[in-house]
Amino acid sequence: MAFQDLLNQVGSMGRYQILQMAFLLICNVMVNPHTVLENFTAAIPGHRCWVHILDNDTVSDSDSGTLSQDDLLRISIPLDSNLRPDKCHRFVQPQWHLLHLNGTFSNVTEPDTEPCVDGWVYDQSTFLSTTVTEWDLVCGSQVLGSVAKFVFMIGILVGGFLGGHLSDRFGRKLILTCALLPMAITGTCAALAPTFFIYCLLHFLKGACVPIIYTNSVLLMIEWTSPKFKALVTILIICATNFGNIVMTGLAFAFRNWHHLQLVMSMPIFFFLIPTRWLSESDRWLFVNNKPQKGLQELRRVACKNGVKNSEGALTMEVVRTTMREELEATQTKPSLRDLFRTPNLRKRVFLLCLLRFTTAIPIFGFSIHLQHLKKMRTLHAVLITLAGANYGVIITSIILHSNELLPTVIRATAIGVTVTAGSVGAAVAPVLMTLTMYSASLPWIMYGVTSILAGFVPLLLPETKNKPLPDSIQDVENEWKGSRHSNEEGAVIKVIPF
Template sequence: MAFQDLLNRVGNMGRFQILQIAFLLICNVMLAPQTVLENFTAAIPGHRCWVHILDNDTASDIDSGVLSQDDLLRISIPLDSNSRPDRCRRFVQPQWHFLHLNGTFSNVTEPDTEPCEDGWVYERSTFLSTTVTEWDLVCGSQVLGSVSKFIFMIGNLIGPFLGGHLSDRFGRRLTLICALLLMAISGSCAALAPTFFIYCLLRFLTGLCVIPTYTNSILLMIEWTSHKFKVLVTTLTICAQCFGLILMSGLAFVFRNWHHLQLVVSVPIFFLLIPTRWLPESARWLIVTNKPQKGLQELRKAARMNGMKNSEDTLTMEVVRTTMREELEAAQIKPALCDLFRTPNLRRRIFLLCLLRFTIAIPIFGFGLHLQHLKKMQILRGVLITLTGASTYAVLSGNNLHINELIPTVIRARALGVIGIANNVGVALTPLFMILAMYSASLPWIIYGVFSFLGGLVPLLLPETKNQPLPDSIQDVEDEWKGSRQAKEEGAIIKVTSF
């Protein structure tokens, strides 16, 4: 926790931090569209079977001036249970008798139908093309459309663990740069994917980069600012992601070809790699991982940009080693993933934080994904959507801030990865609860409500972090726990003595 003293020497919110935060917020704006992209690029347009007399441009069996398109559609495509043209079948032969008056051929047997052997015709008024029209992911192949989304989510599930390990091992800056580069390459190549299998593989790689990009950007921000600015930084990050979602809607309205939309949200990420040349590494991480000389260089760079005079004299290796003596001694032992569960206080925090993310993920995504089940309640649904969106980001911003303030720097990214996995497990289980609606329509909503209350109770078991510096080592967490226990014991002794 002594790093705060060094941060005060270089300035905890000056030009250095403002430029860094501005760049990382732009990264989060570009990150958000990747998470909702397939709502547009994989949209399922209206479709029907291709039939010769309707869609053959070179020849026609009848004079198109005699029969209208509706008549031709009527004799070529059967009706589904909703009396609409079937999307997945066609008549084997044109049913000319359907053009006669109703009842004339009432005793005619039901005509034979067949699947869409010659492909489909798609409605293109909303989207000129999507991945669905590209690879005919409809009817019997419609399940493949969900496969690509599932594979993207698998990448999201693995990404936090892998990114957390790399971040604590090789640094926040390098991991962020690699994640941005891989996201730009995989996203751009996805627009040119020749097969659906390659497209899914590229979406997996994109999903792998989403959480590491977000995690390392927010780590770089909060590890360079004092405790009184951490709330502001976390809130701005959430706002940047919301702006990215709004931007995504506008881009989808302009670019209605999925290839173009995929490129528009992916290619600009390449340009974000240029400023990363000047992006500083976390000096806090460098020092607690036994790289004090590099940490000192980053601190002096921050001091110069913040206009702190005589930084060369006030910031020396002796000052760094004296201030961070305990952290540097602890850095001689490289922390491993198992260290998250080795000591009692940190183990308790990790368990509670995983439980918290699991319990809040279920109601947030359960409610957001299934609003369509509120039928005939349009006004109420609109109000609920608005309240859900506001509550969701309020909960997430507060939760993200609290997590970062409870985990020590030396192993923070790996802890965020473990907690992210717990969150994604909750997200994956969310749709399964809706299956219980077959037994009771209200049962899934009751479960979502119960998890909301449980999520609200878990933070009561965690310590308050307001106006507290970030813990840097595992020992900081354990000392804090021992200190609080000692304070309680002393308080109890005083009470007994005074009585």
């Protein structure tokens, strides 16, 4: 925790931090919306079977007589259970007798209908094209649309877990830069994918890059600021994510072709690679990974940008080694994933944070991906959804902030990767609970609500971190627990002595 003393000397929220934060926030404005981009690029438009008499340009007016489009649709497409034109079947032959039934329809036997063997006709009033219209992901192939979303979620899970380990081993700046490049490439190539299989493969790789960029952006901001600014930094990156979603929504109205929208959201990421050369590596990470000389150079660089005079005279290697003696001694042993569960206090924190991520992800994703099931009482649902969205922002901000302040720098990214994995598992459980509708239509929503209530009790078991310095080593976490216990014991003794 001694690094905070060094950071205070060079400025914990100066011009350097503001410029670096501005770049990382703008970067996330374009990156994070990719998690919900398929709400537009993979939208399912209205559709019906292609019918010769309706959609063949060579059919003349004399062939169809003076019949209107509605009449031609009536004799060509059967009705579904809701008395609407069926989306997946057509009559084998035009049913001319239906024109004389005055609104009453006779039962159509199975041999009279057939699947859409000649393809589909799509409504282009909202979107000119989507991945659904590109590869006909409707009717019997509709499940493939869910496969693409599932593959993307698996990519996020893998990226969250693997990216955390790589960040702790090779540094925040390097892994951020290495993730931006494939993110830009896979996003751009996805717009040009010739087959659905290649699209899913690129989608997986893109999904793996998103949590890596997001996590390292947060770490590069959090680990360069003092405790009193950490809440502000976390709120800003959540706001950047939400602002990115607003920007993406506006672009979706302007670019109604999914190829163009995918390109517009992906190609600007290439330009973010240029400013990364001026980013500074997390000094906390440099010191806890036994790179004091590089860390000292970064401190002097930040001091210069923040306008601190005589930084070279005040910041020397002797000062660094004296201030961070315990942290530098701890660097002799390299932490691993097993270290998260070896010591009691860190093990407790990781377990509770995983439980918190898991229990909050279930209702959040449950509501997000099943809004189409709420059709009745739309005004009330709109109000509740708005309140849920605001609450979601508070929850995510608090979890991110608390996680960073509870976990030590030396293994912070790895630990966050583990908690993100737990959240991804919760996100995967959310749609499974919707299968409970076969027993009761309200049961899944009750489960989402109960899970939310249970999640509210988990933070009560975690310690308060307001205005406390970030722990840099695992020993800092354990010493904090022992120090707290020791102070309680001393307090008890003080109360006993007067008697």
